[in-house]
Amino acid sequence: MYFNANDVTSFMAQKEFIDTAIVPLVSVDLTSEKMKQSGTEADFLLSLTSFIEQQFKGRLLLMPPFSYSATLKDEEMPKQLEAQLHNAGFKHVFFITCDHSWTNIGDEVNIIWLPAIPLESMDKGVKSSILEDQLRQLIPILSTKWAQI
Amino acid sequence: MSNNRVSRRQFLSYTLTGVGGFMAAGMLMPMVRFAIDPVLQKHGGGDFVQTEHKIADITDKPVKVDLKFEQVDAWYKSDVTNVAWVFKEGDQIVALSPVCKHLGCMVGWEEDSSHPNQFFCPCHAGRYEKNGKNVPGTPPTGPLDEYEVQEKNGFLWLGPTKANTLVK
Numbered sequence: 001m002y003f004n005a006n007d008v009t010s011f012m013a014q015k016e017f018i019d020t021a022i023v024p025l026v027s028v029d030l031t032s033e034k035m036k037q038s039g040t041e042a043d044f045l046l047s048l049t050s051f052i053e054q055q056f057k058g059r060l061l062l063m064p065p066f067s068y069s070a071t072l073k074d075e076e077m078p079k080q081l082e083a084q085l086h087n088a089g090f091k092h093v094f095f096i097t098c099d100h101s102w103t104n105i106g107d108e109v110n111i112i113w114l115p116a117i118p119l120e121s122m123d124k125g126v127k128s129s130i131l132e133d134q135l136r137q138l139i140p141i142l143s144t145k146w147a148q149i
Numbered sequence: 150m151s152n153n154r155v156s157r158r159q160f161l162s163y164t165l166t167g168v169g170g171f172m173a174a175g176m177l178m179p180m181v182r183f184a185i186d187p188v189l190q191k192h193g194g195g196d197f198v199q200t201e202h203k204i205a206d207i208t209d210k211p212v213k214v215d216l217k218f219e220q221v222d223a224w225y226k227s228d229v230t231n232v233a234w235v236f237k238e239g240d241q242i243v244a245l246s247p248v249c250k251h252l253g254c255m256v257g258w259e260e261d262s263s264h265p266n267q268f269f270c271p272c273h274a275g276r277y278e279k280n281g282k283n284v285p286g287t288p289p290t291g292p293l294d295e296y297e298v299q300e301k302n303g304f305l306w307l308g309p310t311k312a313n314t315l316v317k
Contacts, residue, residue, distance in 0.1 A: 128215075
């Protein structure tokens with residue numbers, strides 16, 4: 001489910017089934033050396049999270065991406081967000097990011113870190129097979145959490 | 150020749166009838182078009198999309214077939230890839246939609262090792278038999294949808310989805 005009016009309505013009606021929230025954490029770097037890399041990361045993360053949404057539509061809510069620049073970055077943000085999502089009824093909250101520094105707080109919240117793959121130069125077929133491979137790596141992470149209840 | 154001559158009166162009445170006829174037709178045509186408009190409308194949803202899968206390659210084991218088309222959402226164009234599970238049932242080719250009837254996840258074929266020969270939904274362990282019939286006691290409430298199927302030049306073409314016709 002996406003965070004839009006229609007999907008949120010069905011989330012409200014089916015709360016016992018939709019127990020997982022996915023939050024993309026997107027770093028926005030505006031320095032001229034890093035800007036392109038930052039764009040690649042954002043593109044990859046958004047493509048991958050929409051693909052996850054398509055596969056597991058009925059089990060998870062994909063939150064809008066939380067974006068930050070280097071100075072706005074705050075370690076408290078994911079922790080507080082997780083607490084609020086738990087209050088809203090989500091049993092599992094996953095943060096998914098290409099920014100390696102979040103793995104510091106990996107003990108406290110579920111951080112899934114993935115290296116960004118530059119998708120911009122690929123044609124559609126290659127792109128979707130890459131995303132499928134990435135998803136296949138994520139499925140065990142999700143299903144072990146789901147199996148724990 | 151001379152007794153068939155057209156008089157001035159006849160000439161004028163012929164011309165006026167002709168011109169009047171054109172004017173009347175010009176007014177009536179749009180009205181008629183409006184009146185029968187639903188008949189003239191094109192059915193955009195009925196388009197078939199070619200897949201890269203050959204009819205001859207289809208066996209009785211379900212395989213995943215990609216279905217790519219361009220979707221226009223207001224002014225935003227995007228390429229959408231849908232998936233179908235295609236197999237042969239006797240002589241008939243069946244293409245089932247992978248969208249779970251529970252909450253819309255993607256089901257897979259034989260993904261759960263304890264239930265072979267069934268479609269499995271990873272989200273809430275919904276199961277379907279090979280013909281798309283939902284297994285009672287699992288969350289889905291109806292059978293999987295079916296794509297309309299066509300064969301052209303040996304390739305499989307898939308159309309819009311319809312309610313499952315295999316489940317009795």
